[in-house]
Amino acid sequence: MSTRRDAVRQALTESTGFRSAQDLYADLRADGSKIGLTTVYRALQALSDSGQVDVLRTDDGEAVYRACDTESHHHHLVCRVCSTAVEIEGPAVERWAVEMGAKHGFTGVTHTLEVFGTCARCS
Amino acid sequence: MSTRRDAVRQALTESTGFRSAQDLYADLRADGSKIGLTTVYRALQALSDSGQVDVLRTDDGEAVYRACDTESHHHHLVCRVCSTAVEIEGPAVERWAVEMGAKHGFTGVTHTLEVFGTCARCS
DNA sequence: TCACATTTTGACAATCATTTTCGTTTTCGC
């Protein structure tokens, strides 16, 4: 609906990597948009709530977002230099996580898994 | 060396779960210590730098720490209610992560993996 | 034990990402 939210989604889609709210805000302003920082945060919140973008936290706690090709469960192989990411899947890991949970009496098991490295271009 | 750092390590060791710096500060003060918040942060920084405690980020970006039994690479099964954690290992996952990285031309591959659920006691 | 250098500490201020607040502007249904 909202043009603003679309602008944020668009900006995110143009990148293959994870971007922070501040990054996106800077990009949009640089492109001439009059968007406010608050709106960027609101858009990202909405987009992640609806599962349209993936979120993860950098080591220093900053939230970074990515518009992924698929909305189904997957993980990422992220370049620690340029933050470019590749979507990856690991069926075996999914099973392992659930098994581990069951083994220790945990219910409602979920997991977070991200793989980091330096991509070919950045090496 | 430092009594203060030991106090922080001690406070952390008394818990099986992950605790935030603010939590530990509150605990220590409640126990009558005159320790300052800055010192708690410094102690945790030093302890994590030396690999004596594990750190992870909550969904809202807060850093939480845990004194683990082993300093070797491992993951955690964390209760999302009481934050109690169990150390777990997954050799297959380690291999999978490296393979995935190699497959896409990434070097220096590392990964983060945490499993969440509700522990038996909290169910 | 004493004088001095070094390290540790803690109160307080400063950062910085993120959230709230709140008045204004747009968008929509009718």
Place this chain on the structure above:
DNA sequence: GCGAAAACGAAAATGATTGTCAAAATGTGA
């Protein structure tokens, strides 16, 4: 076109974490 509801944005508020700096603790050699 008209009023309610949703979206905006600027500025203030939050809250965790870090930086500053002077005081206190500790170590060292004479």
